[in-house]
Amino acid sequence: MTRPAAILITLATLMLVAGCGGGSTKKRAGSVLQVGPRPIVSKEGEFRTVIPRGYTNYPSVAQYWANGPQEDGFVASVIVIRKGVSREVGISTYVHRLMRFLRPLIRRASHLEPLSVNGEPALAMDYFVTATGSLKGKVTHVRQVFVKHGAWVFFIRDITLPAQYAASLPALDEVLRNWHWL
Numbered sequence: 798m799t800r801p802a803a804i805l806i807t808l809a810t811l812m813l814v815a816g817c818g819g820g821s822t823k824k825r826a827g828s829v830l831q832v833g834p835r836p837i838v839s840k841e842g843e844f845r846t847v848i849p850r851g852y853t854n855y856p857s858v859a860q861y862w863a864n865g866p867q868e869d870g871f872v873a874s875v876i877v878i879r880k881g882v883s884r885e886v887g888i889s890t891y892v893h894r895l896m897r898f899l900r901p902l903i904r905r906a907s908h909l910e911p912l913s914v915n916g917e918p919a920l921a922m923d924y925f926v927t928a929t930g931s932l933k934g935k936v937t938h939v940r941q942v943f944v945k946h947g948a949w950v951f952f953i954r955d956i957t958l959p960a961q962y963a964a965s966l967p968a969l970d971e972v973l974r975n976w977h978w979l
Contacts, residue, residue, distance in 0.1 A: 849968035888945040919944035
């Protein structure tokens with residue numbers, strides 16, 4: 798494996814488990830809430846979706862990152878990253894292999910739930926992890942959707958504090974409902 802590939806895989810795994818470190822008290826969701834969702838194309842141009850109502854675009858190394866409401870120093874976020882995978886590996890096989898590695902690192906993992914993202918089979922689950930970085934020690938609730946498209950697995954992640962979780966689900970649903978492969 799090449800060094801850049803190893804670094805990318807390590808980053809993707811850390812983001813999956815640690816939930817991107819939460820955020821910091823310096824990040825804000827923005828002072829102006831938009832009236833409706835705003836269309837956006839992913840960083841590499843593979844899909845189009847929306848920045849949900851009440852969320853703002855947060856350009857980063859991720860394919861997509863939208864910051865939402867802040868509570869107790871934590872910014873609710875919907876983030877999409879991708880990882881290359883063999884075209885022969887299905888999403889179910891990929892996620893089950895990944896779960897064997899992740900189970901010891903996450904808490905209260907739900908059962909995998911089948912769903913679809915713009916016609917592609919997907920799996921979703923909820924779990925809890927302890928934040929790192931400036932919010933070290935805070936428990937975060939993650940709703941994770943895994944979808945394979947071509948040679949990529951996309952990790953669509955809603956990261957919140959447990960108290961924010963119910964309020965954040967409409968934003969994730971809005972992102973998924975408006976998802977279109979390009």
